[in-house]
Amino acid sequence: MFKLIENQMVVPNIHLLTVEAPEVARQMKPGQFVILRAEDGGERIPLSVSDWDREKGTLTVIVKNVGSTTDRLASLDAGVSIPTVVGPLGNPTEIEKFGTVLCLGGCYGIGSIFPIARALKEKGNRVITVLEARSSYLLFWEKKLEEVSDQLVIITRDGTKGLRGHASRLAEIVQSSHEPVDRMIINGCTFLLKKGSDASRHLGIKTIVSLNPIMIDGTGMCGVCRVTVGKTTRFACVHGPDFDGHEVDWAELLQRRKTYMREEVVPLRTSRCEEHAHGLTPQQRQDNLS
Amino acid sequence: MTEPQKKKLDLDRRPMPKQPPEVRRYNFDEVALGYPAEIAVEEARRCLQCRKPKCVSNCPVEIDIPGFIKRIAEKDFAAGIRVLKEKNCLPAMCGRVCPQEEQCEQTCVLVKKEGQIAIGRLERFLADWEAKQAELEMPEIPPPTGRKVAIVGGGPAGLTVAGDLIKLGHRVTIYEALHEMGGVLVYGIPEFRLPKAIVKREVEYLKKLGVQVVTDYVVGKTRTIDNILEEFDAVFVGTGAGLPWFMGIPGENLNGVYSANEYLTRMNLMKGFLFPRYHTPVKSHKRVAVVGGGNVAMDCARTALRLGAETRIVYRRSREELPARLEEIENAEEEGIVFDFLTLPIRYIGDEEGWVKEIECLKMKLGEPDSSGRRRPVPIEGSQTILPMDAVICAIGNGPNPLIAVTTPGLEVGKIGNIAIQEETGKTSRERVWAGGDVATGAATVIGAMGAGRRAARSIHEYLSSR
Numbered sequence: 001m002f003k004l005i006e007n008q009m010v011v012p013n014i015h016l017l018t019v020e021a022p023e024v025a026r027q028m029k030p031g032q033f034v035i036l037r038a039e040d041g042g043e044r045i046p047l048s049v050s051d052w053d054r055e056k057g058t059l060t061v062i063v064k065n066v067g068s069t070t071d072r073l074a075s076l077d078a079g080v081s082i083p084t085v086v087g088p089l090g091n092p093t094e095i096e097k098f099g100t101v102l103c104l105g106g107c108y109g110i111g112s113i114f115p116i117a118r119a120l121k122e123k124g125n126r127v128i129t130v131l132e133a134r135s136s137y138l139l140f141w142e143k144k145l146e147e148v149s150d151q152l153v154i155i156t157r158d159g160t161k162g163l164r165g166h167a168s169r170l171a172e173i174v175q176s177s178h179e180p181v182d183r184m185i186i187n188g189c190t191f192l193l194k195k196g197s198d199a200s201r202h203l204g205i206k207t208i209v210s211l212n213p214i215m216i217d218g219t220g221m222c223g224v225c226r227v228t229v230g231k232t233t234r235f236a237c238v239h240g241p242d243f244d245g246h247e248v249d250w251a252e253l254l255q256r257r258k259t260y261m262r263e264e265v266v267p268l269r270t271s272r273c274e275e276h277a278h279g280l281t282p283q284q285r286q287d288n289l290s
Numbered sequence: 291m292t293e294p295q296k297k298k299l300d301l302d303r304r305p306m307p308k309q310p311p312e313v314r315r316y317n318f319d320e321v322a323l324g325y326p327a328e329i330a331v332e333e334a335r336r337c338l339q340c341r342k343p344k345c346v347s348n349c350p351v352e353i354d355i356p357g358f359i360k361r362i363a364e365k366d367f368a369a370g371i372r373v374l375k376e377k378n379c380l381p382a383m384c385g386r387v388c389p390q391e392e393q394c395e396q397t398c399v400l401v402k403k404e405g406q407i408a409i410g411r412l413e414r415f416l417a418d419w420e421a422k423q424a425e426l427e428m429p430e431i432p433p434p435t436g437r438k439v440a441i442v443g444g445g446p447a448g449l450t451v452a453g454d455l456i457k458l459g460h461r462v463t464i465y466e467a468l469h470e471m472g473g474v475l476v477y478g479i480p481e482f483r484l485p486k487a488i489v490k491r492e493v494e495y496l497k498k499l500g501v502q503v504v505t506d507y508v509v510g511k512t513r514t515i516d517n518i519l520e521e522f523d524a525v526f527v528g529t530g531a532g533l534p535w536f537m538g539i540p541g542e543n544l545n546g547v548y549s550a551n552e553y554l555t556r557m558n559l560m561k562g563f564l565f566p567r568y569h570t571p572v573k574s575h576k577r578v579a580v581v582g583g584g585n586v587a588m589d590c591a592r593t594a595l596r597l598g599a600e601t602r603i604v605y606r607r608s609r610e611e612l613p614a615r616l617e618e619i620e621n622a623e624e625e626g627i628v629f630d631f632l633t634l635p636i637r638y639i640g641d642e643e644g645w646v647k648e649i650e651c652l653k654m655k656l657g658e659p660d661s662s663g664r665r666r667p668v669p670i671e672g673s674q675t676i677l678p679m680d681a682v683i684c685a686i687g688n689g690p691n692p693l694i695a696v697t698t699p700g701l702e703v704g705k706i707g708n709i710a711i712q713e714e715t716g717k718t719s720r721e722r723v724w725a726g727g728d729v730a731t732g733a734a735t736v737i738g739a740m741g742a743g744r745r746a747a748r749s750i751h752e753y754l755s756s757r
Contacts, residue, residue: 023507023512023513024512027511027512027513037469041561041567041568041569042568042569043560043569043570043571044469044560044570068569069569072569083469083506084469084506085506086467086469086506086507086508086512087508087511087512088511088512089508089511216552216555216556216559216560216570217467217468217477217555219467219508219511219532219691219693220532220533220691220692220693221477221531221532221533221534221551221555221688221691222534222549222551222552222555222556223533223534223536223549223551223552224548224549224552226536226543227543228543233536233542233543235533238533238692238693251644252543252644255545255643255644256543256545256644258545258643258644259545259546259573260571260573263565263566263571263572263573264571266565266566266571267565267566267569267571
């Protein structure tokens with residue numbers, strides 16, 4: 001069991017969860033992920049890790065409340081234990097001295113791009129961090145990211161902060177940089193990964209994306225996370241999650257991510273009514289299961 | 291009392307009661323119900339108690355088969371289970387999933403007269419009898435040796451090593467990557483063939499013997515083998531079969547195309563058949579094709595059938611060559627699985643939204659035998675057919691899990707990425723590291739993995755005692 005130390009809604013519908021998992025924290029590297037279960041009988045879901053503290057033995061993940069398991073995670077109180085935190089899984093993001101690196105984060109990726117930017121900065125790169133959100137009220141960790149970046153740029157879809165628009169504005173950010181951008185790294189929703197890769201393709205910048213397909217075990221066994229990269233099938237959990245964004249078959253990934261869209265809402269909509277009505281604690285819910 | 295007259299040979303192998311097909315195809319309860327005590331005793335009394343029993347030499351873990359059968363015949367079940375557990379710490383599982391027809395029962399002297407003793411059923415009977423007793427008899431454990439052994443992977447190989455070494459006084463810790471112990475016994479084999487409560491019971495027994503169990507722990511990721519060797523005297527790697535194979539034909543990444551591992555893990559480990567009470571989502575399919583002909587293919591097909599799908603097995607050779615156990619093939623047939631023999635899928639066709647809707651197949655004929663001794667299937671030109679399907683499960687096997695091999699410098703691997711071992715001892719190219727089971731051999735059987743575990747445990751014990 002792994003103790004939940006903190007659960008905080010950082011912006012509407014996006015939660016910051018800190019869990020105690022000392023052995024995982026000790027090995028964690030930027031770009032890796034963990035698999036969590038919110039409760040016994042729960043689904044295993046992969047989550048990118050946004051920060052960790054080796055001394056305290058804790059990990060921080062940023063979770064967008066979008067489905068049944070993330071909803072359960074979001075509703076947990078600090079102090080409870082969750083049954084599964086396993087990792088670190090996947091390969092770390094390649095951190096070298098590249099020169100100038102543009103780190104683009106959106107949604108939960110604003111969190112998981114942080115340790116990548118920090119490591120790149122420590123390695124001596126010039127780091128341009130770009131945060132993308134629908135609106136200014138969905139931005140978080142700006143200060144934290146500013147500290148590890150040479151330049152912080154904000155894009156909001158509605159123009160309430162920074163540049164107005166989407167990943168298509170990357171071109172002008174790159175062009176206005178006084179040094180050429182040598183590499184781009186993108187974390188966030190599949191749509192952002194795709195749009196960012198489309199934009200950088202025209203600019204001829206190598207682009208690494210952290211893919212987020214459906215997973216179960218996260219150790220290569222089930223193969224549900226398969227993606228086509230450069231015409232070969234790869235397993236995101238053991239061969240990734242980082243891949244060259246210009247080689248990924250985006251249509252296929254977007255389609256595969258939709259597999260359980262209809263089923264996903266079933267436990268979200270139905271099975272918790274009774275729990276709410278009776279005010280059951282997570283422990284009581286687990287007892288009911290067993 | 292006079293010596294009893296020599297009895298006439300009783301060749302009537304007692305059948306085991308089963309749930310009828312028309313009932314069991316709608317539930318996930320165990321299909322085979324086990325012998326009642328009186329039938330078990332009758333069956334045991336048929337055993338000739340050979341002086342040089344050939345059944346024992348064909349058992350990968352060398353169980354004293356006539357020994358435990360004799361105790362059943364004498365109705366001393368407690369003594370019987372003791373004999374069984376001397377060599378096998380997981381009898382409830384082996385009694386259910388071992389291919390006895392290729393092992394002990396195949397070499398029973400009565401096999402020629404088709405009256406071989408139902409050894410597997412008797413083994414299962416004893417294990418189930420023991421489970422019903424109020425108190426579990428615990429073996430005596432020698433004083434601690436002070437030696438520590440880490441086992442990587444909580445499947446059949448690892449559990450066997452753990453059981454053997456703990457009984458010799460060593461300290462044993464098992465690291466399991468998933469959230470439940472049991473490996474393939476839990477994620478792979480369905481509830482109706484091996485109820486998970488039984489696996490749990492056997493794991494609890496090991497825990498009572500003192501085995502430490504750590505779940506949610508991926509050796510190779512959470513901690514490397516080298517790091518473990520700093521704390522432990524020896525390591526056994528039994529991480530099983532890993533990456534699932536696909537055929538490399540067009541359309542394999544369409545929605546609705548699964549690997550057998552994914553499908554079974556979703557259903558068994560994650561209890562998808564109880565969705566939404568358990569939260570891992572599963573689709574409800576109408577027409578399912580399972581590609582392959584092994585036990586895993588049968589498990590997938592019978593699971594899909596129970597979830598209400600019209601299910602077919604698509605296999606490129608004929609019924610004769612099916613690698614699955616005959617018992618499983620018959621169960622599948624009885625339940626209403628349709629078999630398309632001599633059929634090879636060559637393409638999956640999707641709809642506009644990326645879901646598989648049809649599979650294109652070629653008809654095959656059998657040619658000359660290949661390296662496996664089975665006749666090679668040869669495509670018949672122009673024989674394309676299209677089968678409408680809304681799901682395909684690819685059950686054509688797995689390669690070994692690469693996580694340990696790639697994170698352990700100096701660990702030699704074989705052709706298919708399997709960890710190279712000396713077969714008799716399980717020793718790898720690295721000092722103090724042993725391996726066995728599917729990670730060394732590629733996908734095989736539960737009992738095969740247990741046998742490898744037994745050999746490795748012996749070698750580890752020798753090593754630990756010599757220091």
